[in-house]
Amino acid sequence: MAMLLTVLAVMGCGLIAGLFFAFSTAVMGALGQLSPAAGITAMQRINRVIVNPLFLGVFFGTGALCLLLMVMAVPWRGETFWLVLGGASYLVGSLGITLICNVPLNHRLAHVAAESREADIVWADYRERWVWWNHLRTVFSLLATASLALSL
Template identity: 35%
Template sequence: MNVVETVMQLSMMSMIGMYGIFSNTIIKALTATSKGAAAMVEINQVILNPLFKVIFFGSALSALYFFIFKEGGLAVAGILFFVGTFMVTVVKNVPMNNRLKAASEQGDLETYWEEYASQWNRWNHVRTLSAFLSGALILMA
């Protein structure tokens, strides 16, 4: 294993914490407060910073690399991570984030919030589990 591949693995494994903290803490805290929906809209804007983008997209590219160029556990970790985190984000979580933002702009935030929090977190659990299992496979490889 070379230094570049180690950094690639770390980028993937760092996402375990990102997804996990939302599943375990942030969404629960936001749904317990009357300003949770507005706070989530703000979080969705703030999180799209350069560091997050490098790690998020870097981890997805790393996962594809491991799937295409490695064998065994690393290849499985790569496809599991790519589909279970990146694709779920693109197909499920981001569209919900966009709808939440639109609801905020239309003054209809609270109407969508309960559905959003439940569905968004359900898909975030998928991302968390996928990242965790990928990390375990990386460690065992």
């Protein structure tokens, strides 16, 4: 059972890492080439669309699997280090950064009028900060994927 749960967690971490990687390497760069009004409008739409049962199930379900695997890792076995590192990386670096850093930025952007005078400044600041946090959660999600895979 632990092996199946670990495989599912590896798959979930990999999916989330891939999503974050796509945003870091393509999506945000493309949105940055649009006018601030168009970029803001597109990102506001993305932020609404991504809150769906499939994404939320994978995102939070993977967190639940990581937490369960970390609890199951006690008593300490040989693969415990990798399970704990992988689980903690996902919980802190993917879920934590998302909820504490990226989501609040998204909420602030949701209240910006795309055609407002300050849209240029808000959009530039948002992209810089959001992408930095996204790069970090990409790295943590990849670390989680690799660590959990090594535990197998």
